[in-house]
Amino acid sequence: MYDNAEEVLNSILTIVDKCPDPFKEKCFEVLLKGYVDAQLGASAPAKSNQTQPQRRGDPELPSTLVPATILPRLQTAAKRLGLSVTELESLFDFTKDPFGFHAIAVPGENKADTARKVAMAIAFKTYLSTGSWIADWKEVQAMSVDQNCYDRKNHAYFLRSGGNFFKSVEAGRNLELTSDGIKEAEKLIGALAKDGQR
């Protein structure tokens, strides 16, 4: 470490000399810090990275983009689904605020099945952000349009049919998942995450 310190310091001083007086001190500080940080980064032992979630290649560690309030639920869900955190994280775009899904294709045997799965996927996303297994009606409508499974006149009927997945289905009201619905939603998210890794 610091093998070429003298040489680098001379270069820094040359650069600093070119700065206007009021900025010389700050310039020196910034350049020296940059050099020291680079040296520390290059020589740090591998084990010190264990506390840095941004380490690449470890599937158990999420990226630093995941908000702190979401992280515990993301980690718990990943464990429950038998997925790595990065596999589960890959379904979502945390660079956006509020976060949303990356481009996904929700599977389904027909329009009704796909619409129900859309609602389940959205409920999972809401669970990550608020802890409640609830799907916003309008969000389900919008994602159904995108997934080509929105049938204006039958949308509520589609959601009601196929099993007891939602506590109640009323047009315009949020959809809360039953325990069966939660299991189905987790199965769906697991499948989507694994599919995304292929």
Added chain:
Amino acid sequence: MTPSSDVLETYFDTLQEIDDKLGKVGKAEVTDPGLIQELAELSKSWLRLSESLRSAEFIDGAGIDTVNGTMQDVLASTNKRSRANTYRRKLAPVIEGFLDQFVVPLIRFEGSPSQVAGRQLVSTFESLLDPDEAKYVDEAARCLATKCYRASIILLWAAAIARMHSAIEIMGYKAYNSALDITLAKKGNPFNRVSKSGHITSLPELQRARDFDLIAVGMELWSYDLQTFEELERLLGIRNSAAHPGMSTPATLDVQHFASKVSTCVFSRIKPTP
């Protein structure tokens, strides 16, 4: 205010129903005064809706102009002798493009994550608010939906203070002043930070009272403990950071978290009872 996608879907259903009725008349002149009235109403409703739709950035203004032209034409035709197939010919392009041009963009907008976050914020306070407090929360939700996070936090705190004010007004200023005296008699932090001249006898004085004093005296008034007070003080700090220039950069989740804490610490604990 932009109409909802439900309103537009209902309008589209009416449009199709009228078109079906016109189809049954065939090529003959429309003489049924009821149907003529429905056509006139259909046109007028659209012209009213279109004004509100113009404020929506995600809807193509040129599309609105085209439909406006058609509907004005249809409205003018209702004052003349017109054949059913003439009406149908005018309405056909509107029916064909209506869903794609207006309904789908509106559904996408309403279902966008920001709009959903706004609605989630309102649902956090479901059945906890009186109409006056609801106005602040609704405005906070609108701010969140338009990504004005600092404004949203400030309005949520305003709702919390509105609840405290109304609770104090119902209890009476005497009760507040007694609670203040008890608080001031206590030693140490945070009691020694409460204003000593904080007695109030009127609403304007209450409105001038420091938020910190309210939450500290609140321990006596509403029987919450020091931990709840500390939580409220943290929330007040976040509110103050949002209201002043600085490096605070709240995001959607921060606002949602703030709302959830306000709901628990204020609206679930402080009930406006005498």
